[in-house]
Amino acid sequence: MEKCCKIKKMIENTELEVDLVTEIPSELQTHIDECEECADLIRDLKSVSGIIKNTERLTVSKSFDENLRAKIRVSMHHNDKDSAPFFTRAFYYAAGIAAVVVGFFYISSTGIIESPEQGNAFATGGVHISSVEGIEEPAEMKDSLHEMRRVVIDDEELRMRVAAE
Amino acid sequence: MGMIEFKRVTDEELMFRFQNGEEACYEELVDRYKNKLLNHIFYYMKDRESAEDIVQDTFIRVYVNKDKYKEIAKVSTWVYTIANNLAKTALSRSSKMNAFSITGKDGETDYEIKDKNSSTDEPVLKNELNDIIMSRIDELDEKFKEIVLLRDIDEMSYEEIAALLQIPTGTVKSRLNRARLNLRDALSDYVKKMK
Ligand SMILES: [Zn+2]
Numbered sequence: 001m002e003k004c005c006k007i008k009k010m011i012e013n014t015e016l017e018v019d020l021v022t023e024i025p026s027e028l029q030t031h032i033d034e035c036e037e038c039a040d041l042i043r044d045l046k047s048v049s050g051i052i053k054n055t056e057r058l059t060v061s062k063s064f065d066e067n068l069r070a071k072i073r074v075s076m077h078h079n080d081k082d083s084a085p086f087f088t089r090a091f092y093y094a095a096g097i098a099a100v101v102v103g104f105f106y107i108s109s110t111g112i113i114e115s116p117e118q119g120n121a122f123a124t125g126g127v128h129i130s131s132v133e134g135i136e137e138p139a140e141m142k143d144s145l146h147e148m149r150r151v152v153i154d155d156e157e158l159r160m161r162v163a164a165e
Numbered sequence: 166m167g168m169i170e171f172k173r174v175t176d177e178e179l180m181f182r183f184q185n186g187e188e189a190c191y192e193e194l195v196d197r198y199k200n201k202l203l204n205h206i207f208y209y210m211k212d213r214e215s216a217e218d219i220v221q222d223t224f225i226r227v228y229v230n231k232d233k234y235k236e237i238a239k240v241s242t243w244v245y246t247i248a249n250n251l252a253k254t255a256l257s258r259s260s261k262m263n264a265f266s267i268t269g270k271d272g273e274t275d276y277e278i279k280d281k282n283s284s285t286d287e288p289v290l291k292n293e294l295n296d297i298i299m300s301r302i303d304e305l306d307e308k309f310k311e312i313v314l315l316r317d318i319d320e321m322s323y324e325e326i327a328a329l330l331q332i333p334t335g336t337v338k339s340r341l342n343r344a345r346l347n348l349r350d351a352l353s354d355y356v357k358k359m360k
Contacts, residue, residue: 011342017335019323020342041349047359048345048352052302052317056295058207060199060217068195068221072228 004037021049176240184231191231194240195224201319202248208299208314209252219255223248241321242328294355301351309344316341 007028010016018025020042024032032039171179171193183190199220207216226247227234234243302310311330315321316337327334349356 008346011339011346014336014339014343016342017333017339019338021345041346044349044356045342045345047356048348049317050359051352051355052298052313052348053320055298055318057200057318058203058213058216060203060220064199064217064221065192065195068224071221071225075225075229 004035006031006035007038007041021046177236180231180234180240181236184234191228194227194244198241198244199224202244205245205314205319206248206252208302208318209256215255215259219248219251222251226251239325239328241325245329297355298352301348304351305344305347309340309347312337312340313344313348 007016007020011020024042028038032042171190174182174190174193176194176197179190179194183194202220202223203216206219207213210216210219223244227244234240302313305313312326315326315329316323321329323334323337326337330337
C-alpha cells in the first residue's frame with residue numbers, strides 16, 4: 001500500500017493557514033481518523049513542538065534588575081541636557097554683561113560717544129559701527145551658546161539614531 | 166520588580182501608564198519580558214553574557230525612549246524590534262572582529278575562514294539535547310527559524326508574531342507547520358522517543 005502524503009503535501013505547499021498542533025479543521029480530522037500516516041504526522045508535529053517547548057530556558061542573572069537600574073541612572077544622567085548647560089549658560093550671560101560694561105567704559109574713554117560734534121561718529125560710520133560691534137559682543141556669546149546647544153542636540157540626535165538602528 | 170496588581174493589565178496599558186510617570190509599570194514590563202528576551206537573543210548570540218547585555222540595553226532604550234512608543238504598535242513588537250536590532254548590530258560587530266583576528270593570526274586575508282556558525286561548536290547549555298535542538302533550529306531557513314523561536318520558545322501569540330514580522334497570521338501558521346515538518350526529520354531520533 002502506498003504511503004499517504006496528503007497533509008504533508010498541504011504543509012509543503014503552505015496551503016494550510018492553521019497551526020496543526022493546536023487546531024485541525026473538521027474536513028482534515030475526518031481524513032486523519034482514517035489515515036494512519038497523516039495521524040502519525042500530526043503526532044510528530046506535536047512532539048516536535050513539545051520537544052522545543054521543553055528545552056532548558058535561561059533566566060536572567062540575580063543582579064539583572066539592580067544592574068539595569070544602575071545603567072538607567074547613568075543614561076538618564078547623560079541625557080539630562082538642561083542641568084549641566086545651565087551653569088555654562090549663566091557663565092556666558094555673566095561674561096556677556098561684563099563685556100558690555102567693559103566695552104561701554106572703553107568707548108566712553110575714547111570720547112566717541114560724548115563728542116559727536118567732532119564729526120567722526122557719523123562721518124566715519126565704520127568706526128562707530130565697529131564700536132557698536134564691540135557693544136554687541138553678547139550677541140556673539142549668544143551665538144556660541146546657540147552653537148553649544150546645537151552640538152548637544154546633535155549629540156542627542158546621534159544617540160537616538162544609534163538607538164533606533 | 167513586579168507586582169500582583171498588574172496581572173490583568175495589558176502590556177500596552179502598562180506602557181501608557183509608564184509614559185505617564187508610573188515607574189512600577191516599567192518594572193512590570195521588564196519582568197514580563199526579561200527572560201523571554203534573554204532566551205530569544207541567546208538563540209542568535211549563543212552567548213549568555215552578551216545576550217543578557219543586549220536585553221539590558223533593550224530595556225534602557227525602552228526607558229529612555231518611552232515617549233517614542235505609540236499605541237498603534239504592540240509593546241512586544243516594539244521591544245523585540247529593539248532587541249533584534251541590537252543583536253544584529255552586535256553580531257555584525259563581532260563577526261567583523263572575528264574576521265579581523267583570523268586575518269591577523271594567519272597574516273593573510275582569507276575571508277572564507279569566517280563562519281557565522283563557528284560558535285555553535287561549543288556546548289552552550291548543560292543539556293546536550295538542548296544543544297542539538299538549538300543547532301537543528303539554527304539550520305532552518307531564517308523565515309522558519311524565527312517563527313519557531315517566537316512561537317515555541319518565546320510563547321508569543323500568532324497575532325504578536327504576525328505584527329512583529331509584518332506577515333498575515335495565516336502565514337505565521339503555515340510557516341510554523343512547515344518549520345516543524347522540517348524539524349521532524351532533523352530531530353527524528355527524539356521524536357520517536359517521545360511516542
Ligand atoms: Zn493521509
